[in-house]
Amino acid sequence: MNLEIERKFLVPDETYKQEAVKAIRIRQGYIAHDAGRTVRVRIADDKGFLTIKGPSRDGISRQEWEREIPLQDAEDLFLLCKEGAIDKVRHIIPAPGGRKWEVDEFHGDNEGLVMAEIELGSPEEPYVKPAWLGKEVTGDKRYYNSHLCLHPYKEWKA
Secondary structure, three states: OEEEEEEEEEOOOOHHHHOOOEEEEEEEEEEEEEOOEEEEEEEEOOEEEEEEEOOOOOOOEEEEEEEEEOHHHHHHHHHHOOOOOEEEEEEEEEOHHHOEEEEEEEOHHHOOOEEEEEEOOOOOOOOOOOOOOOOEOOOOHHHOHHHHHHOOHHHOOO
């Protein structure tokens, strides 16, 4: 099992796209979501994945188990998902130290939301913040994809 350690940020404009080296279309749904634990199915371009995540104790890190599964199995598992789904394009941007920024541009019910995240080796690992990065939202559960399925960005009050 892997320990996922990540920092999340809002992205206020599209200048990040100038640095992107790849874009991946992602569709995902949640089979289960309870007390911070999630079971997710994802289709990224033409690949399927099943992911189980544990609760976060510090807002930055949590246990994660993920396996690639056949695309048809992922399609079939979408039939078991709770209501709501995530539709986004993930832009990959290289970062110093062999890391990468993943900038998610949401569509559908979460249109208008753009978030960036970087996975780190430890919560204390230093990283370079690009100029296009906005407010940090690490640990803010409103920005978890599982929350966005139930409470889409389009319904948020300003």
